[in-house]
Amino acid sequence: MKRIQVTVMVLLASLLILSACSSSKSGNGASSPAASGSASSPAAESTKSGEQVTLNGVFLGATWGQATQELAKEYEKETGVKVNIELVGRDVIYQKLALSIAGQANYDLFNVDYNWVPEFASRDTLYPLDELIKKYNVDTSQYLPRALALTQWNGKNGSFGEGGTIYGLPQTIHPHLLWYRSDLFNDAKNKADFKAKYGYDLIPPTNMKQFKDAAEFFNGKEVDGQKIYGWAAQATKGFGNVHTWLTFMYSNGADVIDWNNMTSSLSTPEAIDATKSWVDMMKFTPPGINDYTFAEVASDAAQGKLAMALHWSWSAFEVDDPKTSKTVGKWDFVQVPAMKESIPHLAGWSIAIPKTTKQPDEAFKFMAWLESKQNDVRQAQMGGGDPVRSESYTDTALTGMKIEGTDVDRFRRYKALEEAMKTAKARPFFPQEEKWETVVSDYLSQLQFNQTSVEEAMKQADDAVNQMLK
Amino acid sequence: MKSLKLQRSGPYLVMAPGIILLLLFAIYPFVFLLKISFQEYSPINAVNPFVGWDNYKELFQSKIFWNALWVTAVFVFCTVFLEFVIGFGLAVILNRLTVGQRIYQSIILLPIAMAPTVVGLMFRFMMNEQYGVLNYFAEMFGFSRTAWLSDLNYALPALVLTDVWQWTPFMMIILLAGLKGLPDEPYEAALIDGASSWQSFRYITIPQMSRIIYIALLLRTIDAFRIYDTIYMMTKGGPLTKTSTLSWIVYDRGIKFLDFGYGAAICVVMLILVVSLITFILKKIDLFEVGNRT
Numbered sequence: 044m045k046r047i048q049v050t051v052m053v054l055l056a057s058l059l060i061l062s063a064c065s066s067s068k069s070g071n072g073a074s075s076p077a078a079s080g081s082a083s084s085p086a087a088e089s090t091k092s093g094e095q096v097t098l099n100g101v102f103l104g105a106t107w108g109q110a111t112q113e114l115a116k117e118y119e120k121e122t123g124v125k126v127n128i129e130l131v132g133r134d135v136i137y138q139k140l141a142l143s144i145a146g147q148a149n150y151d152l153f154n155v156d157y158n159w160v161p162e163f164a165s166r167d168t169l170y171p172l173d174e175l176i177k178k179y180n181v182d183t184s185q186y187l188p189r190a191l192a193l194t195q196w197n198g199k200n201g202s203f204g205e206g207g208t209i210y211g212l213p214q215t216i217h218p219h220l221l222w223y224r225s226d227l228f229n230d231a232k233n234k235a236d237f238k239a240k241y242g243y244d245l246i247p248p249t250n251m252k253q254f255k256d257a258a259e260f261f262n263g264k265e266v267d268g269q270k271i272y273g274w275a276a277q278a279t280k281g282f283g284n285v286h287t288w289l290t291f292m293y294s295n296g297a298d299v300i301d302w303n304n305m306t307s308s309l310s311t312p313e314a315i316d317a318t319k320s321w322v323d324m325m326k327f328t329p330p331g332i333n334d335y336t337f338a339e340v341a342s343d344a345a346q347g348k349l350a351m352a353l354h355w356s357w358s359a360f361e362v363d364d365p366k367t368s369k370t371v372g373k374w375d376f377v378q379v380p381a382m383k384e385s386i387p388h389l390a391g392w393s394i395a396i397p398k399t400t401k402q403p404d405e406a407f408k409f410m411a412w413l414e415s416k417q418n419d420v421r422q423a424q425m426g427g428g429d430p431v432r433s434e435s436y437t438d439t440a441l442t443g444m445k446i447e448g449t450d451v452d453r454f455r456r457y458k459a460l461e462e463a464m465k466t467a468k469a470r471p472f473f474p475q476e477e478k479w480e481t482v483v484s485d486y487l488s489q490l491q492f493n494q495t496s497v498e499e500a501m502k503q504a505d506d507a508v509n510q511m512l513k
Numbered sequence: 514m515k516s517l518k519l520q521r522s523g524p525y526l527v528m529a530p531g532i533i534l535l536l537l538f539a540i541y542p543f544v545f546l547l548k549i550s551f552q553e554y555s556p557i558n559a560v561n562p563f564v565g566w567d568n569y570k571e572l573f574q575s576k577i578f579w580n581a582l583w584v585t586a587v588f589v590f591c592t593v594f595l596e597f598v599i600g601f602g603l604a605v606i607l608n609r610l611t612v613g614q615r616i617y618q619s620i621i622l623l624p625i626a627m628a629p630t631v632v633g634l635m636f637r638f639m640m641n642e643q644y645g646v647l648n649y650f651a652e653m654f655g656f657s658r659t660a661w662l663s664d665l666n667y668a669l670p671a672l673v674l675t676d677v678w679q680w681t682p683f684m685m686i687i688l689l690a691g692l693k694g695l696p697d698e699p700y701e702a703a704l705i706d707g708a709s710s711w712q713s714f715r716y717i718t719i720p721q722m723s724r725i726i727y728i729a730l731l732l733r734t735i736d737a738f739r740i741y742d743t744i745y746m747m748t749k750g751g752p753l754t755k756t757s758t759l760s761w762i763v764y765d766r767g768i769k770f771l772d773f774g775y776g777a778a779i780c781v782v783m784l785i786l787v788v789s790l791i792t793f794i795l796k797k798i799d800l801f802e803v804g805n806r807t
Contacts, residue, residue, distance in 0.1 A: 134769065137769075138768070138771075141555070141556045141557050141771050142556055144556070144557050145556030145557060146556075163557065166557050166558070166559070167559075168557050279749065279751070280749065280750070280751040280752065280753070281749050281750075281751075329642070329643065330642050330643075330658065330660050331641070331642030331643065331660030331662075331663050332663075333660075333663040333751075333752055334642075334660060334662050334663035334748075334751075334752075342644075343643070348643070477769070477770055478770045478772075481765070481766075481769070481770075485753075485754075488751060488752065488753050489753060491752075492665055492752060492753055494753065
């Protein structure tokens with residue numbers, strides 16, 4: 044009897060543990076009504092009965108997700124189509140997309156980070172949009188070529204920019220830009236001191252030497268009663284360090300994969316050189332940098348703790364908000380410093396339709412409306428993100444906007460942004476990108492903590508990536 | 514005859530709903546977990562082929578797994594030990610309080626009511642190198658600022674500290690309930706025999722509390738193994754792999770890439786480890802030995 048009782052107790056206790064293993068799944072959408080795949084959900088029923096069309100979408104809980112939520116209300120007024128937008132974090136979208144596809148759930152729209160396009164498209168789970176684009180006469184030539192390229196996949200690894208089936212419409216792009224404190228760079232004393240020390244004029248850095256010199260010059264200086272640091276960028280393990288490092292890599296002519304042989308190419312002289320520059324530049328960043336996500340970078344910039352930042356263009360709204368920022372109007376933006384050529388890492392979010400949707404036409408019509416000329420501008424005005432249409436960058440509704448209470452242009456970054464979008468390069472465009480980032484991130488992290496040499500870390504990263512690619 | 518049969522089947526009928534629910538919500542997921550641990554399983558795969566022991570082989574060959582096992586062991590030991598010592602201390606103090614016991618209890622219990630994600634976020638801010646309140650006080654007392662969560666030496670202790678802050682009250686409340694139930698007679702007898710407070714505590718309180726202590730340790734050990742939310746909010750397993758526990762790598766190396774098969778294999782190994790530990794503790798408690806009650 045005692046043995047049975049002990050067994051039952053062990054069983055019950057182990058179930059407690061099991062609940063930890065199952066929590067991620069249930070916590071990521073399977074429990075939500077829309078994700079349950081129930082055929083009796085309002086969306087499915089109303090479409091069938093013809094009374095009310097309801098679309099269900101999952102968007103990133105960032106400013107463009109919030110703008111989408113607001114604009115969806117207008118869409119309902121205009122068309123009668125109700126669009127429910129859930130705002131969640133990046134990881135949750137990814138898992139929700141996968142689980143909703145597996146569970147045939149009633150989701151019609153997903154905000155997708157572009158590296159998921161090859162992954163999900165290669166498994167035939169995203170709705171191809173070319174037919175709908177023709178059917179509804181959407182002119183895709185108006186989108187920035189590199190923004191549209193983020194939504195395309197032609198089935199070949201590393202094919203960013205080579206065209207292919209369109210699986211989404213771009214919603215926002217944000218390449219890396221070099222942010223610099225124009226007030227500090229234009230300060231007469233700083234200029235004189237810099238010239239005396241380095242022998243040339245203090246200007247917004249255009250190459251790595253100037254970047255390093257400027258970072259060194261400003262690092263540790265006291266400005267407005269507080270110590271400032273040379274620069275900052277995302278550096279946290281997982282993806283932050285990879286995203287920053289990629290700009291160094293691309294700007295030195297390195298690529299991370301040899302696409303012809305599908306092998307890792309992190310040990311090339313260009314890659315080693317770029318990685319060494321990145322590691323070297325970390326000397327001029329704030330303490331705790333290894334924990335920095337984009338939020339910490341923006342926060343430090345807004346609090347006046349940085350002279351420069353290598354950061355997403357879109358995030359600039361955070362330093363121009365008079366309610367939270369001490370540096371309103373003081374930041375300006377240029378191309379990332381070149382080693383061989385200025386090639387920023389490009390980030391961007393698109394909108395895609397899962398193949399499991401029961402109303403692809405309605406979903407597409409909403410997407411096309413949201414990314415129309417008018418709403419691309421409106422999203423930017425609402426702080427949603429940087430526009431994806433070329434014409435928006437010269438639209439006076441945006442270029443004429445000032446920061447409230449100042450005569451500083453709100454979108455002064457657009458000139459640099461447009462230039463950046465001519466050379467910006469996406470993360471490695473292939474289905475295993477998400478896993479690739481995690482693998483590489485581990486080795487970059489070791490470099491950040493001086494655990495090994497650049498050569499050794501890159502060699503080990505090569506081996507690990509090649510193992511993953513097998 | 515018919516009524517006798519019905520009478521005999523009564524207990525089974527009463528238990529049936531519970532057993533069905535258990536099968537549905539506990540046994541089935543477990544069997545499913547076990548099954549997919551032998552598959553290359555992803556929810557978006559058209560086919561999920563069986564790969565035999567491949568997931569387990571990959572797991573046991575991975576440095577990340579062995580590191581996670583070590584980090585988990587250190588984390589579980591440190592948190593459970595500290596929570597027990599502090600929790601027991603608080604329980605003894607509260608048990609002796611004659612005034613304001615309920616107010617103190619309510620205040621001390623507050624952390625349990627908070628979601629681990631909120632606690633994680635709160636401590637992340639508090640431990641921030643530049644803006645964190647901990648560094649503010651550290652600087653005030655002449656210490657230098659520390660980037661707790663990105664420092665190789667401090668990240669795991671910071672996580673332990675957070676867990677201890679949140680879950681010590683849980684330990685305390687169980688132990689306090691035990692202390693309240695202890696009879697007075699042995700203490701009175703000990704007093705007459707001239708025993709000191711320490712001797713009473715060591716030779717009367719501890720032995721009488723042993724089962725309660727084991728249960729408290731058991732529950733907290735199981736829970737400490739499952740830590741995930743706090744890691745997600747505070748360190749995401751870093752710096753390097755200093756805070757990568759087993760439950761973290763289930764997510765970080767499995768679920769995150771929809772590699773559910775590999776994730777399931779980690780879960781199964783984790784389950785075996787915990788069940789072994791639980792079995793050991795349960796045998797130690799001797800919970801069901803009627804004639805051996807203290």
